[in-house]
Amino acid sequence: MKKLLVLVFALGFFGAAQAQFGVRAGFSSANFTDFETDAIAGFHAGAYYKIDLGFLAIEPGLQFSQKGHKRVGDTGTPAADKERLNYVDIPALVRVNLLPYLNVFAGPQASLLVSRKLEYVDGSSITTTDPIRKYDITGVVGVGANLPLGLNAQVSYDLGLVSANYYEVNVKNNVLKISLGYDF
Template sequence: MKKLLVLVFALGFLGTAQAQFGVRAGFSSANFTDFDSDAIAGFHVGGYYKKDLGFLSLEPGVQFSQKGYQRNSTVGHTTKNDRINYLDIPVLVRVNFLPFLNVFAGPQGSLLVSRNMELVNGDNVTDTEPIRGYDIAGVVGVGANLPFGLNAQVSYDIGFQSVQYYDQDVKNNVFKISVGYDF
């Protein structure tokens, strides 16, 4: 009975808590772990739903994100760069230290959407077969609430599993700088 009362109270609290939708976009710098490559610049864009619970906030979202790698020196390699596009689905928990500052972390599932591998000879390959169709990662970061509904954040996506890139054990790692707007 005690657990049922706690559950009813928690659901009621969640129902009265503040919630808002928002959009976010920004710069990404992605690379594979344990792979002879350099980071590739890209972007990410998407939306989120933030449920404010006071000291904590729960924030699921969906965003299009560019990942992959590039090679500054293509000597001995046939690939110049490989841009791999994902649909990221993070579920973040934010700890609101001050009204304007928060830290966050949470899991992220990603679905492979498309790919464009540029070869040294100028050809492009769009086949997604050599890459696992999904990815599991963790996200950590710091965010700031700005005036007029704006927010900014710096985050890092840490790949938890191999994407089996041409049967190689590599993981996606992505550094992101974002600007968002709460409606």
């Protein structure tokens, strides 16, 4: 009887939840920790599925994300080696709705390395993914705003939790993301 009551309560709880599918894209600024490099600009784009439970919302997603870094020469000239790391990110976020239009969120994110391009100043490049770990685990924190017409905006930070093992050096991916999204 107890199990039946729990099942009825759970079905009613999730049945009252509102779910929304959406898309999100934006600007990224990525860099490695503990490495003498500058941030590199990129973009991210993907989809999410938000299950709104009132005060809380659960939001799994899937997105393409550019990460990496650039190394400026000793002379400080604009010429730099640029390394672009392309990942598929799989975040699992929990949002706390503070006001009808404002929320904060956090959660884990698994990322899979899909490609790499290291461009040297002389024009040559390397595309092998061998010198870097093929996956990444990060923690995501941020703040979001619900806008009119189904739009939303957010600022988030991906904080690397495991080493990228870049040429056997202990560095982590850190990414600042500014996004605009749309709920269908």
